[in-house]
Each structure stands twice: as structure tokens, then as C-alpha cells.
Amino acid sequence: xxxxxxxxxxxxxxxxxxxxxxxxxxxxxxxxxxxxxxxxxxxxxxxxxxxxxxxxxxxxxxxxxxxxxxxxxxxxxxxxxxxxxxxxxxxxxxxxxxxxxxxxxxxxxxxxxxxxxxxxxxxxxxxxxxxxxxxxxxxxxxxxxxxxxxxxxxxxxxxxxxxxxxxxxxxxxxxxxxxxxxxxxxxxxxxxxxxxxxxxxxxxxxxxxxxxxxxxxxxxxxxxxxxxxxxxxxxxxxxxxxxxxxxxxxxxxxxxxxxxxxxxxxxxxxxxxxxxxxxxxxxxxxxxxxxxxxxx
Numbered sequence: 001x002x003x004x005x006x007x008x009x010x011x012x013x014x015x016x017x018x019x020x021x022x023x024x025x026x027x028x029x030x031x032x033x034x035x036x037x038x039x040x041x042x043x044x045x046x047x048x049x050x051x052x053x054x055x056x057x058x059x060x061x062x063x064x065x066x067x068x069x070x071x072x073x074x075x076x077x078x079x080x081x082x083x084x085x086x087x088x089x090x091x092x093x094x095x096x097x098x099x100x101x102x103x104x105x106x107x108x109x110x111x112x113x114x115x116x117x118x119x120x121x122x123x124x125x126x127x128x129x130x131x132x133x134x135x136x137x138x139x140x141x142x143x144x145x146x147x148x149x150x151x152x153x154x155x156x157x158x159x160x161x162x163x164x165x166x167x168x169x170x171x172x173x174x175x176x177x178x179x180x181x182x183x184x185x186x187x188x189x190x191x192x193x194x195x196x197x198x199x200x201x202x203x204x205x206x207x208x209x210x211x212x213x214x215x216x217x218x219x220x221x222x223x224x225x226x227x228x229x230x231x232x233x234x235x236x237x238x239x240x241x242x243x244x245x246x247x248x249x250x251x252x253x254x255x256x257x258x259x260x261x262x263x264x265x266x267x268x269x270x271x272x273x274x275x276x277x278x279x280x281x282x283x284x285x286x287x288x289x290x291x292x293x294x295x296x
Contacts, residue, residue, distance in 0.1 A: 043248040043296035045257045045279060049096035053287040058090075060152075060228070061271035061280040061289055062113040062120075069093060070271060070280060071103075072289055073110040073122060081125060081149065083108040089122065089131070092289060094273065103136055112152035112191075112269055114160055121160045121173070123150035128162060128173060142178055144171065152228070152269055156193035163188045163201065170201065182210065190229035190239060190269070202226030202239055207249055220249045228270035230279070238279065238294070240267040246279065248296060258292070265290075 057075035064071060069091050076086030087107030091100040107129065110122045119139065120131040126147035130140040144150060148166035155161070159174040161181070170182040170191065186204035193199050199210040206221040207229070219237075226239040226247075240246045244261035247254050258281075260267060266284035272294075273280070281290045 043255050043257055043294070045246060045292035045294055048278065048291040048293055050290045051092060051096050051098055051288045054098060054101060055090055055092075055282075055289060056086075056287050057284055058268070058282040058287065058289060059109075059111045059284060060113050060269035061092075061282050062115070063094075063271045063273045063280060064115060066115075069099065070289070071113055071120060072282065073107075073113055073269075075109040075111075076107075077109070078285075080109045080111070083125060087124065089113075089120070094276070094278070094291075096289070096291060104131055104138065106138065111150065112154075112162060114153040114155035114162075116155040116158060116160050121153055121155065121162070123153055123162050125150060128171075128178065142173075144178065151189050152191045154191045154193045154199075156197055161191055161193065161199060163191050165189050168203075170199075182214065182216075185216075187225055190226045192229040192231050192237075194231050200229060200231060200237070202229050207237060207239060219251050220254055222254050223247045223249045227268050230270065230272045232296075236296075238270070238272070240270045240281070242266050242268050242284070246270065246281070246292075257294075 055072055055074050058072050059075055060073040062071045072090040072092055074088045077084055087110045088102050089104040091103045092098050107124050110124050113122050118133055120133050122129045126144055128142040132139040147164050151163045151165045153162045159172055161172050163170050165187055168185045168188055169180050172179050172181045188201055188203040190202035206224045207219045208216045210216050223239050227242045228240040230238040236250045239249055244267050246258040246267050247256055265286045268282045268284050271280040277294045279292045279294050
């Protein structure tokens with residue numbers, strides 16, 4: 001494939017951005033969280049199935065509790081920053097069957113996803129996209145001023161939160177308007193919201209939470225630069241690193257449950273089925289989704 005100098009630079013920069021998210025960083029001025037978690041011994045992941053390698057550059061998997069299906073965002077090309085119209089959303093069954101590889105098309109490089117009020121919200125480089133689930137139609141798009149690398153998404157009680165990895169911002173969408181609720185988060189990526197509304201995120205400083213006054217507290221400083229984030233409860237979390245790691249983490253420590261770096265299989269924005277305790281892993285350049293049973 002012929003590559004121009006400009007697209008080559010963008011590709012290299014994008015991959016470097018992904019890689020930098022997993023580099024351990026130190027020197028944070030944020031206060032470490034006190035131990036408020038339940039210690040879990042020997043958590044593990046066991047492979048259940050993999051889809052065929054037909055989901056091109058898949059970045060995120062979202063389990064839909066209402067339909068019992070998985071949404072998979074596919075960048076479609078090799079460059080997570082290229083506006084080429086190749087991006088799509090696929091539907092996959094919880095047994096690994098690709099039901100519809102092109103449920104929604106016409107996106108550029110879609111990444112994180114969340115569901116709120118019958119809509120699927122997706123980040124797409126510098127746009128925040130709303131998809132009507134019932135009709136599989138793009139119902140709205142918002143261009144985010146100054147956005148560079150919109151990434152993960154989480155929803156809670158009508159508010160949808162999403163991150164910009166390059167600018168270090170966290171945005172929120174509610175009642176038809178978008179605002180910025182946090183800045184200065186180095187390489188912020190994964191985001192999740194607890195039932196009580198507490199926001200958690202993964203950035204260069206580690207796994208952290210937002211306090212009521214807008215400040216942040218680090219829960220775990222070892223799992224830095226994470227991608228996907230799952231709140232398990234009892235102070236426990238599952239976090240992925242794009243390079244090929246999945247961690248079980250808390251304020252008391254962490255366990256690396258999966259390491260696929262040697263196989264060059266990425267572990268991007270993971271999804272989770274809480275009733276079955278199954279973690280769904282988008283493998284990015286391997287073009288398939290893998291499902292793992294979580295034991296803890």
C-alpha cells in the first residue's frame with residue numbers, strides 16, 4: 001500500500017501515542033488512596049473463544065445487557081487517526097459469531113462506546129457520535145473543539161463521559177450539550193463510572209478516581225497508561241493495556257492476568273459481561289475478539 005509522508009507521520013504518531021499509554025510513569029503529586037478494597041487472591045483469565053480474524057483493527061468491545069450481544073468498533077484501516085470513512089460498528093454474539101460485520105458504517109476510526117437511553121455513543125477521532133440502536137442510523141454528531149484523540153466512553157444516569165488521550169481532557173454529554181469536566185490528565189484513556197456516580201480513569205499516573213471537589217486520588221500507581229477499565233466492586237478493577245496486558249488491580253496491589261505481547265496481540269478497550277464473568281478483548285491488529293472467563 002502506498003503511503004504518503006503525511007499519513008506515515010500520523011500513523012507513527014498514533015501508534016506511539018498508544019504505546020506511551022502503557023509506559024510506567026512516576027512523580028505524581030496526587031495523593032495515594034487509602035486501602036478500601038477487598039484482597040483477591042490469584043485472579044485469572046481462561047480463553048473461551050475467538051472470532052474469525054475479520055474485524056479489521058477492532059478497538060473496543062461493549063456488552064449490551066438488554067440485547068445480550070456485543071458491539072465492536074472497527075477502525076477499518078491501519079491508522080487510528082485517519083479520516084478515511086472505513087470505520088464501522090459490528091455486532092457479535094456472546095458465543096463468538098460475527099452476526100453483522102457492518103451494522104453501522106461510514107465512521108472514520110471509532111473507538112470507545114457506551115449506551116444511554118437507547119443510543120450508542122462512540123468517539124471518532126475528534127467527533128462524538130450518536131447512533132440510534134433501534135434503526136442502526138447515525139442520529140447526531142458533535143465536533144469537539146480542540147479534540148485530537150477521543151477515546152474511551154462511559155455512561156451513567158443520562159450523562160455520557162468520554163476522554164481525549166492527547167489533550168488530557170474528560171468531557172461530558174448531557175441534555176444535548178457537551179462540557180469539559182477535567183483537564184491535565186496525562187494520556188487519559190479508560191474511563192468508568194460506579195453506581196454511585198464516582199468516576200474512575202486510567203492515565204499516565206495510574207488508576208484514579210475523581211473526588212466530589214473535582215480533585216483526583218490515585219488508587220493504584222502500578223497500572224499506568226491503561227486502556228479499558230471495568231469496575232468489579234469491593235475496590236477491585238480490571239484494566240487493560242493496549243500492548244497486550246490485562247490486570248486485576250486495587251489499592252492493595254495488582255496481578256497481571258494476561259500477557260500477549262510476545263504474540264503481538266493487543267488488548268485494547270475491553271468489555272465485560274458481569275452475569276457470566278466474561279471479559280471480551282479486542283485484539284486490534286489481530287482483527288479478532290477474544291473472550292476470557294474471569295475467575296477471582
